[in-house]
Amino acid sequence: MKEFDDLMRSALSRDEESLKPPPDFAAKVLAKTxxxxxxxxxxxxxxxxxxxxxxxxxxxxxxxxxxxxxxYQRRREARALEAKRELFIALKxxxxxxxxxxxxxxxxxxxxx
Amino acid sequence: xxxxxxxxxxxxxxxxxxLALRFVRDRAGAEELAQxxxxxxxxQLEKIESPAHATWWLRRTVCHRSIDEVRKRKIxxxxxxxxxxxxxxxxxxxxxxxxxxIRQMVDALPxxxxxxxxxxxxxxxxxxxxxxVLGMPISTVKSHLHRSLTLLRARLQKEEVCS
Numbered sequence: 510m511k512e513f514d515d516l517m518r519s520a521l522s523r524d525e526e527s528l529k530p531p532p533d534f535a536a537k538v539l540a541k542t543x544x545x546x547x548x549x550x551x552x553x554x555x556x557x558x559x560x561x562x563x564x565x566x567x568x569x570x571x572x573x574x575x576x577x578x579x580x581y582q583r584r585r586e587a588r589a590l591e592a593k594r595e596l597f598i599a600l601k602x603x604x605x606x607x608x609x610x611x612x613x614x615x616x617x618x619x620x621x622x
Numbered sequence: 623x624x625x626x627x628x629x630x631x632x633x634x635x636x637x638x639x640x641l642a643l644r645f646v647r648d649r650a651g652a653e654e655l656a657q658x659x660x661x662x663x664x665x666q667l668e669k670i671e672s673p674a675h676a677t678w679w680l681r682r683t684v685c686h687r688s689i690d691e692v693r694k695r696k697i698x699x700x701x702x703x704x705x706x707x708x709x710x711x712x713x714x715x716x717x718x719x720x721x722x723x724i725r726q727m728v729d730a731l732p733x734x735x736x737x738x739x740x741x742x743x744x745x746x747x748x749x750x751x752x753x754x755v756l757g758m759p760i761s762t763v764k765s766h767l768h769r770s771l772t773l774l775r776a777r778l779q780k781e782e783v784c785s
Contacts, residue, residue: 520724530639
């Protein structure tokens, strides 16, 4: 049993030349970690930052919304002025009609008396 | 920072690369996998308590990644020039041929059994440590070891009888 274990250890030994990593293995890994750190901390693309998205959305709103809001307000005021003018005309007409009706009633009452 | 990455890399590159190579069986694939493991480790560096913890983490990760890689390929692992046996040479000492034959037999074991045997004899871990690294019950580790060794011994004896 011990003999077989030793045989297995010799067969699967890590010292075997073909199992050794290439000489530049560590250098390659270290080079990649430098890139990794940069990517993580410094070189994050602007379009991936939530703050950039928020800023872009804010600017879009500032650029698009106020002109349309002003236009809406202007139309509302114009409609209100038009309504006011029509109301005055209607009131004038009503006053005239009421006067005519009153005069007609007075005339009729006089004749009957 | 509790551990020095360059130091951990220097101390463990041989272990990580050799375990990857035993499984993936081509040097380019093993190198890629081993590099990935170290880069993953680099991102977890803050959580690593000590050099021993680093070795444990790397061993565990390379084992799982290697098993996953072999399963992902599904087909038999790519064979590199290194894995092609040398032509028979009368001057080669018989024990070297025997050791090569044992390696081939271990390579033919199912993934988990192969990893258990590799960790036992290449990394010299005991069954408790292997169970910890592979995240399996110790009884399963012992069972893998027992069955694999019985199989290997029987095959070797059969070959000896035949020759």
